[in-house]
Amino acid sequence: MQFRLKHVGLLTLLFALLFTLGACASNKETGTSTLDQIKQRDKLIAGVKYDTRLFGYKDPNTGQVEGFDVDIAKALAKKILGDENKIELKEVTSSTRIPMLKNGDIDIIIATMTITDERKQEIDFSDVYYHAGQSLLVHKDSPIKGIDDLAGKKVIGVKGSTSVKNIREKAPQADVLEYPDYAQAFAALRSNKGDALTTDNVILMGMHQEDPNYVLVGGLFTDEPYGIGIRKGDETFVNYVNDFLKELKDSGEYRELYMKWFNEEPPANQ
Amino acid sequence: MLSLLLNYYPDFLRGLLTTLEASLLALIGSFAIGVVIAVFRIVPFVPLNILGRMYTEFLRNIPLLIVAFFFFHGMNAFGLNLSGFVAGTLGLTFYTSAFIAEAMRAGIQSVPKGQMEAGRSTGLTYLQTMRYIILPQAIKIVIPPLGNQFLNLVKNSSILSLFAGLDLMYWGDHVASSSFKTLPAYTLVALFYLLITIPLSYFVRWLEIRLNRLPKEAAEVKTALMEG
Amino acid sequence: MNFQGAWTLGHIRFMLEGFAVTLQVAVIAIILSFILGTLIGVLRYTRLPIVSPILAVIVETLRNLPLLLIIMFVYLALPELGIRLGVFYSAVVGLTVFEMAMISEIVRGGLMSVDKGQTEAARASGMTYTQTLWHIVLPQALVKMIPPTVSQFISLLKDTSLAVAIALPELMHNSQIIYNGNPSYINPILLLAALFYFVTNFLLSQVALLLERRLRY
Numbered sequence: 001m002q003f004r005l006k007h008v009g010l011l012t013l014l015f016a017l018l019f020t021l022g023a024c025a026s027n028k029e030t031g032t033s034t035l036d037q038i039k040q041r042d043k044l045i046a047g048v049k050y051d052t053r054l055f056g057y058k059d060p061n062t063g064q065v066e067g068f069d070v071d072i073a074k075a076l077a078k079k080i081l082g083d084e085n086k087i088e089l090k091e092v093t094s095s096t097r098i099p100m101l102k103n104g105d106i107d108i109i110i111a112t113m114t115i116t117d118e119r120k121q122e123i124d125f126s127d128v129y130y131h132a133g134q135s136l137l138v139h140k141d142s143p144i145k146g147i148d149d150l151a152g153k154k155v156i157g158v159k160g161s162t163s164v165k166n167i168r169e170k171a172p173q174a175d176v177l178e179y180p181d182y183a184q185a186f187a188a189l190r191s192n193k194g195d196a197l198t199t200d201n202v203i204l205m206g207m208h209q210e211d212p213n214y215v216l217v218g219g220l221f222t223d224e225p226y227g228i229g230i231r232k233g234d235e236t237f238v239n240y241v242n243d244f245l246k247e248l249k250d251s252g253e254y255r256e257l258y259m260k261w262f263n264e265e266p267p268a269n270q
Numbered sequence: 271m272l273s274l275l276l277n278y279y280p281d282f283l284r285g286l287l288t289t290l291e292a293s294l295l296a297l298i299g300s301f302a303i304g305v306v307i308a309v310f311r312i313v314p315f316v317p318l319n320i321l322g323r324m325y326t327e328f329l330r331n332i333p334l335l336i337v338a339f340f341f342f343h344g345m346n347a348f349g350l351n352l353s354g355f356v357a358g359t360l361g362l363t364f365y366t367s368a369f370i371a372e373a374m375r376a377g378i379q380s381v382p383k384g385q386m387e388a389g390r391s392t393g394l395t396y397l398q399t400m401r402y403i404i405l406p407q408a409i410k411i412v413i414p415p416l417g418n419q420f421l422n423l424v425k426n427s428s429i430l431s432l433f434a435g436l437d438l439m440y441w442g443d444h445v446a447s448s449s450f451k452t453l454p455a456y457t458l459v460a461l462f463y464l465l466i467t468i469p470l471s472y473f474v475r476w477l478e479i480r481l482n483r484l485p486k487e488a489a490e491v492k493t494a495l496m497e498g
Numbered sequence: 499m500n501f502q503g504a505w506t507l508g509h510i511r512f513m514l515e516g517f518a519v520t521l522q523v524a525v526i527a528i529i530l531s532f533i534l535g536t537l538i539g540v541l542r543y544t545r546l547p548i549v550s551p552i553l554a555v556i557v558e559t560l561r562n563l564p565l566l567l568i569i570m571f572v573y574l575a576l577p578e579l580g581i582r583l584g585v586f587y588s589a590v591v592g593l594t595v596f597e598m599a600m601i602s603e604i605v606r607g608g609l610m611s612v613d614k615g616q617t618e619a620a621r622a623s624g625m626t627y628t629q630t631l632w633h634i635v636l637p638q639a640l641v642k643m644i645p646p647t648v649s650q651f652i653s654l655l656k657d658t659s660l661a662v663a664i665a666l667p668e669l670m671h672n673s674q675i676i677y678n679g680n681p682s683y684i685n686p687i688l689l690l691a692a693l694f695y696f697v698t699n700f701l702l703s704q705v706a707l708l709l710e711r712r713l714r715y
Contacts, residue, residue: 050665051678060675061508063515090585091665095447096574103577105584122450156434160447177354177434178444180663183678188433190681191343192351210679331652331699332692333659335670343677344685347499421562428564432663439567446574453575460563460571467562 033236034107038080046073047092047106047229051183053206054261055112058091065089068261069110072129072228075253076108079244093181095160098122101229108241109229112203114162124234125227126241131267132200133220134163137189137207144196146218150174156185156194163199166222182207189214200224202262271454278445278455285441286462292359292430292437293423299363300423301416304370311375314396322371329368334426337361342433358430358437365426366419373419377412378404410481417474424466438462504686509676513687516672517694523586523668524655527593531654532647534594535601540631542602543609553602560599566660568592573664589661589668597654604646608639641713648706652699659695669694 038044048069049056055067074084090106097109101123112132115125136155138144144153151173157164159178168176177194179185186207189197197204197214204216228245230237248254258266275282310322329337338361345352352360381404389399431439442459446452538557542550560568569592572583583591612635620630659670673691677683 051675058675060512060672060679063512091667093665095443096664098450099452099574099577103582105577105582118450159443165448178440179434180432180443181665183675184433187343187674187678187681191346193342193353193434327700328692328696331656331696331703333656333670333695335659335662336688336692336695339674340685340688343681344688346681347685425562425564428566429660431566439564442567443570453578456567456571456575459567463563463567464559468558471558471562 034231034234035080035237035240038107042081043086043088044073044077044080045088045090045105045107046076047090047097047100047109047111048073049093049111049182050091051093051181052112052203053210054202055206056089056110057206068130068257069112071257071260072248073108073110075248075257076110076241076244079247080240093160094158095180097229098160101231104231111229112200112226113229114200114224115227116162119229123232124230124238126230126238127245128225128227129245130202130226132202132224132226134166134198134222134224135201135204135216135220136218137186137197137199137204137214138195138217139189140213140215142195142217144217147171147221150196153196154194156188156197158182158185158199161199162222162224167198170221186210271451271458274445274449274451274454275458278441278449281441281445282438282458282462285436285438286466288355288430288436288440289424289427289438290466292355292362292427292435293420295359296362296366296423296427297416297420299359300366300370300419303363303367304374307367307371308374308378311371312378326368326372329365330372334361334365335429335432337365338429338433354430354433354435355437358427358433358435361429362423362426366423369422370416370419373415374408374412377408377415380411381407413481414474414478417470417477421467421470421474424470425463428463499685500680500682501686503680504676504683505690509683509687510690512672512676513669513690513694516667516669519586519666520655520658520668520670521698523589523593523658523661523666526590527597527654527658528651530590530594531597531601534598536605538598538602539605539609543606544631557599557602560595561603563596565592565596565657566663568596569660570663585661585664585666588664589658589666592661593654593657596657597650600650600653601647604643604650605639607646608643609635611642612638641710644706644710644713648703652702655699655702656695 048065048067050058050065052067055069056065057067058065070089073089074087077087078084090100092100092106092109092111094111094113097106097111097113098119100106101109109123113119114132115128119125136144136147136150143149147167147170150167150171153174154177155167155171155174156177156179157167159180164176164178167174177188179188182199182203185197185199188194190211197207201216201220208214208216228241230241245254255266258264307322307325310318311326313319338358341352341360342354342357345357385403385407386399389403390396394402427435427437428439429435430437431443434440438459442455442462445458446455449455538553542553542557544550569589572592572595573585573588576583576588616634616638617630620634621627625633658668661668662670662674665671669691673687677687
């Protein structure tokens with residue numbers, strides 16, 4: 001009894017430390033290609049956003065998840081398994097998508113993800129399938145006109161997104177507030193919890209569509225090439241997905257999807 | 271993991287301080303409100319009893335997150351725009367006040383009724399009997415559960431991270447998602463929380479032993495059976 | 499505040515779908531944490547060498563951590579150790595291990611609260627240790643355990659809302675999806691969600707009260 005009361009606290013910390021040591025050991029990669037796993041399972045599990053209009057959005061009234069990313073995922077399912085319905089969509093956020101892919105919860109990330117060198121150390125990317133750029137969303141009466149007006153202002157971003165990192169570099173005087181996902185970030189902007197919201201222009205466009213009182217300002221101050229995320233080292237699948245993207249563009253289906261969601265022709269370089 | 275700590279320790283430190291700040295402020299606030307509600311529940315006036323009961327029953331049976339999001343988003347409808355930290359602290363305050371009120375009511379009512387009657391019969395007023403006879407005994411019973419509530423506050427304050435409240439959990443999430451080192455980052459966060467909560471939980475037990483002159487085992491039993 | 503726009507049939511159905519997930523997670527976690535918690539509580543009470551101290555450390559660690567952190571840890575960090583659970587089971591496991599630690603303390607506290615003289619008397623009259631535990635100590639401890647256990651289960655049901663952090667489509671998450679789409683829905687939707695939790699928990703505590711009275715008399 002005496003022993004326990006005195007030492008449990010100490011032991012607990014020790015236990016936590018031991019656990020920590022275990023935590024430093026990393027896990028092994030699985031040998032087989034994701035492509036084989038998908039075929040075996042007869043289902044593609046794709047991580048998409050549920051809160052981002054135009055790319056991946058779950059409509060609370062219908063329960064349907066739709067968007068550009070979702071359509072691309074379906075087209076991929078059709079190519080691999082011959083049926084665009086052989087797909088399971090899983091909700092990811094900017095901070096959960098990479099861990100989920102690494103953990104095997106999902107086969108692939110198609111979720112407004114910018115290709116960056118840092119992320120390339122964690123996962124592999126397909127070729128670029130969409131060119132976005134970071135911008136600002138503010139209330140239409142806001143005095144903020146661009147990135148230079150952000151000093152001392154509260155800027156809302158999403159945890160784990162490149163935009164948060166970029167804005168800390170480009171507007172070091174701004175106060176950055178990170179939210180778990182885009183829906184909550186936009187809700188926070190609409191509740192006046194910040195002066196501007198920053199992320200990729202296309203995501204902001206979806207928000208502008210939802211509430212036209214909020215407008216994009218400041219142009220594009222970064223280049224955000226979106227890629228499809230694939231588990232590291234799985235070259236077979238990377239090549240497969242790249243072929244798929246090329247076919248999609250050559251067949252004109254890419255242009256159709258682009259027109260459907262963004263109401264404009266894809267730029268020539270895509 | 272050490273390198274993660276070295277790279278990000280200012281973030282963890284800031285978070286730790288904010289967590290403590292929010293928990294302390296909420297403890298003070300919820301104590302103040304808790305006293306008022308506890309008084310509502312014990313005064314010999316039925317409408318106040320009912321009001322106090324409704325307050326505690328409602329808040330104790332709904333998630334803290336709802337209370338917090340009400341302060342964060344919902345108060346805008348009433349013209350109040352609160353930051354994540356303020357809204358979170360207020361949410362913690364009101365939520366916890368219901369538990370504190372309940373602990374106090376239980377404490378006061380655990381003093382035998384005969385003492386109130388005895389006090390009154392010796393010519394003391396209701397308030398005097400409360401002040402000199404009942405409360406000094408009740409306080410001793412109530413303080414350990416208060417310590418327990420502070421422990422809960424420290425843990426519960428982690429919800430601030432969900433609306434940019436800048437607490438320990440928020441910075442932990444930030445480190446995890448910007449370094450991609452999820453496991454070490456969250457393990458560090460856990461160690462930081464344990465650094466506060468383990469000494470605190472021992473302090474609560476010690477208080478129980480000191481204040482109520484309970485033997486060690488009985489004190490453990492009491493803290494274990496404490497509700498909330 | 500726009501109650502009419504917020505409380506539409508479609509929205510209520512969407513919230514009910516979320517509530518179904520909330521209940522599923524809560525019920526599984528309640529059952530599991532009760533079984534595991536009782537086991538750990540009894541094992542700690544019996545003071546087995548090695549086992550009891552190890553359990554003590556695990557329990558102390560778990561109950562002193564924020565549940566939100568535990569859930570995030572299970573979902574995002576455990577996979578790095580090769581343990582992969584989806585959103586649903588991460589929520590279940592996170593809630594279970596946390597509540598298991600809480601329940602084990604309640605069980606242990608309940609057992610310790612039974613007067614020592616009684617166990618000694620039972621042993622003296624020829625009962626074995628297990629018999630004493632089973633026939634004398636447990637029934638008495640059980641009655642004392644009911645109120646804190648039920649309040650722990652109520653906490654658990656409320657705490658399922660923390661799984662919003664990992665985007666489990668439960669009641670809180672679905673409520674957020676609705677009100678994030680329109681700021682004037684926030685208070686009506688929060689109120690409705692609060693009522694869902696309140697009514698369930700209130701019923702739970704009333705049932706517990708009945709149970710307690712029946713066992714006591």
